[in-house]
Amino acid sequence: EPEVTQTPSHQVTQMGQEVILRCVPISNHLYFYWYRQILGQKVEFLVSFYNNEISEKSEIFDDQFSVERPDGSNFTLKIRSTKLEDSAMYFCASMRDSNQPQHFGDGTRLSIL
């Protein structure tokens, strides 16, 4: 069965550095999402992406965050200048259409030192 794949599985970065989290959604999916889960808390929505543009973003998704689908297969989340509070598990998800469920990757654990 097709899967959403995320790399790396764990990223350790110094505060203030840029980080790029990568996702390969399922190939015929059209809707893409990033979520995050701070340790011990619930999963939170960051951003949704459809038709090559952001369709919705949360208040967490400020100017330090950006998303790209550079080549029709990868979907990336960039954090420009990381802060300690960006430490979390980041999940990518994709969906074929609104009648289908979202499929999640295994997540990238981001640790900011």
Next chain:
Amino acid sequence: KNEVEQSPQNLTAQEGEFITINCSYSVGISALHWLQQHPGGGIVSLFMLSSGKKKHGRLIATINIQEKHSSLHITASHPRDSAVYICAVRGGFGNEKLTFGTGTRLTIIP
């Protein structure tokens, strides 16, 4: 903004017991997901439903749209069912993002 509440937060049961996890939400939705999160952190979608009932193996999910309530049942529970079960709801067309509950940590003792 939809508020999603789950109960119980933690549940420990003996192998073979019938398990029920509840989810309620505050605003009308287009669909509700039940998700499973294992200790490694990965999330697996179990069900997406917008009405009635769905069954997959030993798992059953029901939803009552009028009461804004859903339940996840596990029959003949097994230690491998131990995980965090998360309810997440989706808004209407054009608002497909998921709003998550806090999860129910289920532990099944052999």
